[in-house]
Structure formats: C-alpha cells, structure tokens
Amino acid sequence: MGTCTNGVMKQAILLTGGAGYVGSHTVAALLEDPVKSEQYDIVVIDNLVNAYRAPGQKKPEPLRIIEELTGKSVIFYDVNIADGAKLQEVFDKHSVHCVIHFAALKAVGESVEKPLEYYQNNITGTCTLLDTMRKNGVYNLIFSSSCTVYGDPERLPLDESHATGRGLSSPYARTKHYCETICEDLAVSDKKWSIISLRYFNPVGAHASGRIGEDPAGIPNNLMPYIAQVAVGRLPSLSVFGGDYPTPDGSGVRDYIHVADLAAGHARALALLPRPGFTAVNLGTGNGYSVLQMIAAFEKASGRKIPYKIVGRRAGDIAANYADVSLSHKLLGWSAKKTLDDMCADTWRWQSNNPNGFKKSS
Numbered sequence: 001m002g003t004c005t006n007g008v009m010k011q012a013i014l015l016t017g018g019a020g021y022v023g024s025h026t027v028a029a030l031l032e033d034p035v036k037s038e039q040y041d042i043v044v045i046d047n048l049v050n051a052y053r054a055p056g057q058k059k060p061e062p063l064r065i066i067e068e069l070t071g072k073s074v075i076f077y078d079v080n081i082a083d084g085a086k087l088q089e090v091f092d093k094h095s096v097h098c099v100i101h102f103a104a105l106k107a108v109g110e111s112v113e114k115p116l117e118y119y120q121n122n123i124t125g126t127c128t129l130l131d132t133m134r135k136n137g138v139y140n141l142i143f144s145s146s147c148t149v150y151g152d153p154e155r156l157p158l159d160e161s162h163a164t165g166r167g168l169s170s171p172y173a174r175t176k177h178y179c180e181t182i183c184e185d186l187a188v189s190d191k192k193w194s195i196i197s198l199r200y201f202n203p204v205g206a207h208a209s210g211r212i213g214e215d216p217a218g219i220p221n222n223l224m225p226y227i228a229q230v231a232v233g234r235l236p237s238l239s240v241f242g243g244d245y246p247t248p249d250g251s252g253v254r255d256y257i258h259v260a261d262l263a264a265g266h267a268r269a270l271a272l273l274p275r276p277g278f279t280a281v282n283l284g285t286g287n288g289y290s291v292l293q294m295i296a297a298f299e300k301a302s303g304r305k306i307p308y309k310i311v312g313r314r315a316g317d318i319a320a321n322y323a324d325v326s327l328s329h330k331l332l333g334w335s336a337k338k339t340l341d342d343m344c345a346d347t348w349r350w351q352s353n354n355p356n357g358f359k360k361s362s
C-alpha cells in the first residue's frame with residue numbers, strides 16, 4: 001500500500017525490473033535524492049528472472065542492500081509485467097506518477113536462440129504494461145532503450161535523428177526498436193502520453209559503496225563483467241573479439257557510461273515529465289574506448305594482469321559507436337561525470353568485494 005503524508009497518499013514511481021543492474025542503481029539514485037525520496041514512494045516490480053533473492057528474504061538482494069545503505073525503504077512486488085491482473089493489483093495500491101520501464105530480457109545471443117521468449121517478454125510484456133497504465137490514467141513513461149536501435153552506424157557520433165531499426169542484428173535489438181515504435185504510435189494516438197525513451201550506450205561500473213553492481217548469470221556476454229571476472233580469477237582469460245576493425249588499435253570501440261551517471265539521467269528525465277509526445281534521448285559520454293584501452297584501464301584500476309588473446313570477430317558486432325550527447329545536455333541538463341578510471345575502480349571494488357556476485361553477500 002502507498003504511504004501517506006498529512007493524510008494524502010504519496011505518488012509513486014514504479015520501476016519495472018527495478019532489481020536488475022540499471023534498475024537497482026536507479027532505485028539507489030532516487031532514494032539518495034532527499035527531494036525525490038520524500039516526494040515519492042519508490043515501488044519496484046520484478047519477476048526475479050535475472051535478480052537474486054536470498055532464502056528467507058522478502059526483497060531481492062540489491063534492494064535489501066540499498067535499504068541498508070540509505071536507511072529508506074523500497075516497496076517490492078514479485079510480479080511479471082506480462083501478468084495484467086497482478087499488475088492491476090499494484091496500480092490499485094499506488095497512485096503512480098510515472099513508470100520507469102526496465103524489465104526486459106537482454107542477452108543478445110540467447111535472443112537468437114529463443115526469439116519467441118524475447119518477443120513475448122519484451123514486447124507483449126510492454127504492451128500489457130502500457131495497457132494497464134492507460135486503464136489507470138497513468139501516461140508518464142521512461143523507457144529503457146538502447147543504442148542497439150541504431151544498428152550499424154551510418155555516421156558517428158550517433159545523434160537521435162540517425163535512422164533506427166535498419167539492419168538490426170538480433171531479436172533483442174528488434175524488441176527494443178519495436179517497443180520504441182509502439183511508444184511512438186501511442187504518443188501520436190493520444191496526446192496525454194509523455195514518453196521518454198533513454199537510449200543507453202554501454203553501461204558499466206557499480207555503486208560507489210561496492211555493495212551493488214552487475215551480477216550476470218553464467219558466463220558474462222558483455223565486456224566489462226567479463227574483464228572483472230578474469231581479474232578476480234573466476235575466468236582464466238579474455239577473448240578480444242576482432243583485432244582488424246577500422247579503429248585506431250583494431251579492436252571494437254564503444255561509449256562506456258558509468259551506471260551511476262545513467263541512473264542520474266533517469267532522475268533528470270523524471271523531472272522533465274510531463275513532456276507530451278515521444279522523445280528519444282541518448283545517454284552516453286560521447287567518448288569511445290577500444291577493448292584494448294578498457295583492458296589497460298582495468299589493469300591500472302585493479303593492479304591485476306588481464307590475460308587476453310585476440311580472436312575472430314563476434315557475429316553481429318560493429319566496429320565502433322559512440323553518442324552525440326548534445327540533446328541530453330540541452331533537454332535534461334545532464335551530462336556524464338564519471339571517468340573511465342571511475343568506471344573501472346568501481347567495477348573492481350564491487351567484483352573484488354563480491355567475487356561471486358550477490359550470492360556471497362547474503
């Protein structure tokens with residue numbers, strides 16, 4: 001149930017997938033903000049498909065730890081966004097001001113093997129969520145999108161007017177593109193909708209406390225968690241996918257952004273609502289770093305050697321991408337503050353304190 005101040009029910013920010021990596025860091029940012037945490041109840045729904053809840057605990061570990069760190073509470077429901085009836089129960093209990101929609105499956109390789117699961121979860125789930133929002137008169141949405149919607153860049157840096165949806169290399173990428181399209185159509189159909197789609201570049205890093213961070217199930221697909229697990233001795237060596245790209249050192253270049261900066265970007269987007277229509281905004285730093293530069297920076301931050309070998313390219317990978325960040329500056333008054341050294345130092349603090357992720361800290 002929502003909490004009350006002076007007999008009035010507080011409005012809620014509802015975060016779907018709020019126990020995941022970017023979601024939980026956004027929960028932390030909202031609770032750490034004295035104004036937002038006073039103004040809103042922070043409500044999370046998550047089906048725990050990619051988040052860990054310790055035996056006997058009501059809340060998943062990231063949320064339990066955030067409560068410990070901030071001394072403030074999160075309201076948690078173990079609910080799947082595709083379950084309209086359960087979703088409605090949450091909307092019955094809270095006066096929702098805005099939904100921040102993170103919940104999605106996000107493993108690119110898995111999406112090629114299980115496309116239907118990805119379309120069902122990411123697209124049908126999003127439609128059920130949007131329909132429930134509409135039925136309850138909630139029209140403020142922040143959608144967790146990805147630079148993957150741009151496909152193979154026609155030009156760099158990538159600005160928001162770059163074409164989307166062309167030559168996408170995986171069902172996962174298509175689900176992000178289709179969800180954006182659905183949101184755009186909805187915003188055209190009814191002027192009450194205010195939808196901000198945040199296109200993340202490559203989120204890395206961890207909370208400054210070293211107590212929450214990225215905790216992928218199984219062998220990581222993404223570069224930073226892989227490097228971190230090599231550094232901590234969980235994995236023997238890194239394969240660098242491709243040494244012959246047309247980049248300064250031949251390895252792939254990406255715009256890595258600290259997850260705390262990303263979380264702050266959501267808080268800024270929240271302050272912009274309502275902003276009728278559909279607005280897509282890049283969240284990146286505007287800087288590109290190569291895989292070999294990432295390895296060197298991580299070795300410096302951790303004091304550990306990262307054994308690696310250069311192997312063939314990974315299917316579907318592009319040579320380089322990085323963001324044009326002018327719109328995020330202009331519209332959100334936001335820019336990324338953390339450096340590459342911060343990203344590596346924070347990832348290392350999290351990984352070295354929690355070599356096995358959340359399971360150990362329970």
Ligand SMILES: CC(=O)N[C@H]1[C@@H](OP(=O)(O)OP(=O)(O)OC[C@H]2O[C@@H](n3ccc(=O)[nH]c3=O)[C@H](O)[C@@H]2O)O[C@H](CO)[C@@H](O)[C@@H]1O
Pocket residue numbers: 108109146147148172173201202203221222223224226238239240241242251252253254291314315316317
């Ligand atoms: C093709 C693919 O998977 N793309 C997804 C990937 O982006 P993206 O591929 O950019 O992110 P990754 O972290 O997987 O890879 C970053 C860079 O590191 C390289 N690399 C990665 C892992 C590794 O073991 N060795 C290695 O060399 C990659 O080739 C790439 O050049 O994650 C994003 C989420 O964060 C998704 O939105 C993207 O759709």
